[in-house]
Amino acid sequence: MYQFDYHRPKTISEAAELLKSCDDPKILAGGQTLIPTLKQRLAMPSDLIDLGALKDMSFVKAEGDAIMIGAGTPHADVATNADVQKHLPALAKLAEHIGDPAVRHKGTIGGSLANNDPSADYPAAALALDAKIHTTKRLIEADEFFKGMFETALEDDEIITEITFPHPKHAAYVKFANPASRYAMVGVFVAETYMGIRVAVTGAGQSGVFRVKEMEEALAKNWSPDVLDGIKVPEEDLISDLHGGADYRSHLITVIAKRAVAESA
Known part of the structure; x- marks a missing residue:
């Protein structure tokens, strides 16, 4: 790995400020893509901003005709959540078959969407279900979020906070x-x-x-x-x-x- 400064913010606003102030930062969510990339020296961030301490970003809520999932929610929690299994069993099954147990307990839904790997599972769910991606700055429709391979509508100082999925028929x-x-x-x-x-x-x-x-x-x-x-x-x-x-x-x-x-x- 290359040398970088490590930050572990305690609030989402602190993380957003670090994104603005650092020269070339990278966000660490679950790290299932970023850590291997750093090990292979394919990324050279000046700063690593670890969101692991932001426990309020990991949640699943059922409200009305939608499911809200925090960006820091691990795949395993999505797969086993009772509300997701009841209202969105397709999403629960998707999460259940991501990678292996280690990946599912560490990787996060927000990290997957922000990375937008062309072979990742969550982007298909977000696009098919017409999901709403909430960030520190705005709400982005799924149709407008995915811009190309590893490319999204996220700005440099923008962080995904939660995703809203409507209940499908x-x-x-x-x-x-x-x-x-x-x-x-x-x-x-x-x-x-x-x-x-x-x-x-x-x-x-x-x-x-x-x-x-x-x-x-x-x-x-x-x-x-x-x-x-x-x-x-x-x-x-x-x-x-x-x-x-x-x-x-x-x-x-x-x-x-x-x-x-x-x-x-």
């Missing part, structure tokens, strides 16, 4: 996971909310998570796996790597989307 998440990393080679989250139908894909796009409007329109007419037959996402913008080509991922998206719709029923 139907929802499911299915992924075809890399057997070693458990990252999604293709993951599809389908949701029918009171605002409409949304289909979000992770693990396959060169620019990260994305929606499939053609599938959404088909499912709006008939919520059935069969209506997705013949719908293929173009290969041009899909990832092609040693784990699978763009044509393979295009085929998988349709297969996995059909499984997700079937599971949601």
